[in-house]
Amino acid sequence: MTFDYHYVSHGFILDSLVQNNYFRFMARPKEFDRDAALAGALQVFWAKGYEGASTGDLLKGMKIGRQSMYDTFGDKQALYLECLHCYHKLDNKNFFDHLSDNPSPLEVLHGFLAIFTRRSEAENAMGCMGINAITAYGQTKPEVKALALNTAARVEAMLARLIEAAQKTGELANSVDADVASSFVYAALQGLTVRAQAGASRGELADVADFTIKALKAMR
Amino acid sequence: MTFDYHYVSHGFILDSLVQNNYFRFMARPKEFDRDAALAGALQVFWAKGYEGASTGDLLKGMKIGRQSMYDTFGDKQALYLECLHCYHKLDNKNFFDHLSDNPSPLEVLHGFLAIFTRRSEAENAMGCMGINAITAYGQTKPEVKALALNTAARVEAMLARLIEAAQKTGELANSVDADVASSFVYAALQGLTVRAQAGASRGELADVADFTIKALKAMR
């Protein structure tokens, strides 16, 4: 019998099994934190890509042994996909954290677009792991494409809600189609990510973020 | 002595050497067209990326033998960089071909942004080789980053000229900063490329292209 330590770490399966006295003997527990190891792998994959990250690189970044990795995460492909899932989840969380209680939805949008002016050059150079994944493996790994489609739908829905909120506060004209505008903002966001990764100056990135918001406001 | 067949194919070195009777003997000429082989390699690299393209894949795509490839192009890395150069040159040429004699610079800009609505899904899924290169190797291959910076400067300058032309025809307000607007359009173009690669619908891509131009026109 094998155990999925992902669930174990969230406390579902293990608790019930222990309560039912399923285990006669408790064996040596894992010496590492699954989530920490995953985060380490995520960094390596983000920085080097899938093929670029060797198992050795991954083990060093995860600070665990070879067999521990295979036992815990399956194979390299499964580990990569789990990292990508994790990245999207964190990224999404970052977005929602910024929604907060800002009374100006347009300022929130600007905050999204201007994020590259607040990041270090090194962070900008790493780009977005989701975009890196699509441009490299979108054609060859169906899971990557599926994940991208899913994420795009969720992000655009969230952006559309922000734009509708901006229309309620009067910051944007009601005649603007919220769905189209959200697609526009999303494309701008992706474009800025690539421009930042390609080494565009902080000034240029700031200008484009400002210009995009100003353009939205000017639309009738 | 070795010969750079790139220049040979353009007829500079070989002619002078022949005229000077440098060769006592003419040996067997190459049986393949260098540019055709390069184009084949470009397709493979574009579709599969650098690591994803094995030498076998490349040879099949180039329709030449192993040793011919190494003799003619150096090694895999050199071949990739030459393909990337070639891609950027072709891409740039495509842009300038569309400048033509259209009396509306704004229509030309719209033509750029709407290119993804005219391409097949397969073409959109391949994305832009330049973006694919930056997102995958921008950090690890300095030549890739340098090439991207160079290309960005040239494309933005060209876009700025278009925007200034649109201001002359009265399509855009003079108060708009041409440099900022060109950076904005470039970011939109990159964003659309990624959105298209990620599987965005033709309708969404068309909407964003239209919206971007309308937003430009609305700016004061």
Added chain:
DNA sequence: TCAATTTTGGATTACTCAGTCCAAAACCCA
């Protein structure tokens, strides 16, 4: 036809990779 030279592609090399195996260490409960 022949000598000189180059192209060509199959065989080979040296290396890296992802993934498996296994024995020893670590840990728990009784």
Added chain:
DNA sequence: TGGGTTTTGGACTGAGTAATCCAAAATTGA
């Protein structure tokens, strides 16, 4: 303490890689 179980990491495996070697084929001018 000691039996039972799991973790752990070094050694290993087999496949696949980029790049080199080399001998045969091809082509030229004389």
